Amino acid sequence: MFRRQGSAAGTLEGGPSGGADALSLDGVTRTYRRGGPAALEPLRLTLPRGRFLAVMGPSGSGKSTLLQCAAGLDRPSAGTVRIGGVDLGSLKEAALTRLRRERVGFVFQAHNLVPSLSVAENVALPLLLGGEPDEGRVSLGLAEVGLGGRGDDRPTELSGGQQQRVAIARALVTRPEVVFADEPTGALDPVTAHGVLALLRQAVDQDGHTVVMVTHDPAAAAWADEALFLADGHVVTRLLQPDSAQVHAIMRNLGRPTA
Ligand code: ADP
Numbered sequence: 001m002f003r004r005q006g007s008a009a010g011t012l013e014g015g016p017s018g019g020a021d022a023l024s025l026d027g028v029t030r031t032y033r034r035g036g037p038a039a040l041e042p043l044r045l046t047l048p049r050g051r052f053l054a055v056m057g058p059s060g061s062g063k064s065t066l067l068q069c070a071a072g073l074d075r076p077s078a079g080t081v082r083i084g085g086v087d088l089g090s091l092k093e094a095a096l097t098r099l100r101r102e103r104v105g106f107v108f109q110a111h112n113l114v115p116s117l118s119v120a121e122n123v124a125l126p127l128l129l130g131g132e133p134d135e136g137r138v139s140l141g142l143a144e145v146g147l148g149g150r151g152d153d154r155p156t157e158l159s160g161g162q163q164q165r166v167a168i169a170r171a172l173v174t175r176p177e178v179v180f181a182d183e184p185t186g187a188l189d190p191v192t193a194h195g196v197l198a199l200l201r202q203a204v205d206q207d208g209h210t211v212v213m214v215t216h217d218p219a220a221a222a223w224a225d226e227a228l229f230l231a232d233g234h235v236v237t238r239l240l241q242p243d244s245a246q247v248h249a250i251m252r253n254l255g256r257p258t259a
Contacts, residue, residue: 020082020084020085021046021047021048021049021082021084021085022047022048022049022051022083022084022177022178022210023045023046023047023070023081023082023083023177023178023210023212024045024046024047024080024081024082025043025044025045025046025069025070025079025080025081025082026044026079026080026082027042027043027044027078027079027080028040028042028043028044028045028066028069028070028076028078028079028080028081029041029042029043029076029077029078029079030062030065030069030074030076030077031077037233038077038233039062039065039233040062040065040066040069040076040233041232041233041234042078042079043066043079043234043235045070045228047178047210047212048210049177049208049209049210050204050205050208050209050210051204051210051211051225051226052200052201052204052210052211052213052223052224052225052226053211053212053213053224053225053226053227053228054213054214054215054220054221054223054224054226054227054228054242055067055212055213055214055215055227055228055230056214056215056216056221056227056228056229056230056247056250056251057229057230057231057236057254058231058251058254058255061230061231061232061233061254062230062232062233062234063214063230064182064214065233066214066230067180067182067212067214069081070178070180070212071100071104071106071178071180072088072091072096072099072100072104073100075088075089076089083099083103083104083177083178084103084177086099086103098130101126101129101130101174102126102130102174102176103174103176103177103178104176104177104178104179104180105126105170105171105172105173105174105176105178105179105180106171106179106180106181106182107164107167107168107171107179107180107181107182107184108167108181108182108183108184109182109183109184109186109187110187111155111163111164111166111167112167113155113163113166113167113170114155115154115155115156116154117154117155118151118152118153118154119142119147119150119151119152119153119154119155119158119166120135120138120139120142120151120152122155122166122170123138123141123142123151123166123169123170123173124138124173125170126170126173126174127173127174130174137173138151138169138173139151141169141170141172141173142166142169144169144172144202145165145166145168145169145199146165146199147162147165147166147169150162159192160187160188160192161188161192161193161195161196164184164185164188164192164196165195165196165199167184168184168196168199168200168203172203172207172209175207175209176209177210178210178211178212179200179203179209179210179211179212180211180212180213180214181200181211181212181213181214182213182214183214183215183216184196184197184200184213184215184220185197185215185217185220186215186216186217190219193217193219193220197220197223198223200213200223201223204225211224218244218245218247218248218251219244221242221244221247222242222243222244222247224242225240225241226238226239226240226241226242227239227242227247229250229251229254231254236250236254237250
């Protein structure tokens with residue numbers, strides 16, 4: 001097992017952040033219907049660089065809402081989200097789109113690779129969209145996820161776990177402030193999942209990346225530095241250096257199936 005504690009200082013290059021936290025949420029709420037219940041109660045959360053956070057909770061507890069607001073995919077009803085010190089609420093749509101492309105990485109359960117592009121082209125996509133293709137960075141990224149020789153292959157020639165590794169390389173290629181991973185191991189068998197989680201852990205420990213991972217799996221959460229548990233839109237508890245037995249017990253106490 002990898003060392004759990006993330007490095008204190010990140011080593012990300014560039015970006016607008018200076019010494020700012022990778023992610024901070026202050027008083028963030030989300031209500032979908034006027035007068036309706038809050039999907040997210042006022043939430044305060046600060047993640048320095050080089051941290052790995054797992055977000056857990058029963059279905060409907062607000063995990064996706066939190067992730068979408070924190071990643072700039074949705075606008076909170078109130079409160080402030082900062083990525084690398086930049087207040088997302090101050091950005092117009094075009095600037096927000098650019099920030100998402102350049103400063104945020106995404107890994108989903110379904111890896112969303114483009115089947116008609118090669119593995120290397122998939123990884124290069126965020127750089128191409130930003131107008132700065134960099135073959136060296138793509139090769140390095142593929143080597144880091146253990147797929148150094150597979151750049152010319154099509155995604156369909158790779159196993160599910162390898163495809164998720166490509167998705168991770170793609171998420172990291174811009175050296176983002178934060179990587180948001182939504183059930184990244186949800187479609188993988190335990191052994192393959194282990195490899196993918198080790199890779200995320202490595203990105204945090206070796207390269208100072210910051211990862212926010214939504215998961216229902218206590219074994220996955222045990223790779224994080226901290227697990228945050230939501231129920232009905234609020235934080236029930238937080239666990240530092242979580243282990244899967246503790247996480248299991250808390251989820252059981254929350255009393256509803258996870259999803
Ligand atoms: P989780 O990811 O933990 O399953 P969600 O964040 O998806 O939870 O949902 C939290 C609450 O917000 C739920 O009650 C859900 O029904 C509601 N909700 C989520 N998205 C929407 C939406 N687009 N419109 C209205 N209600 C929503």
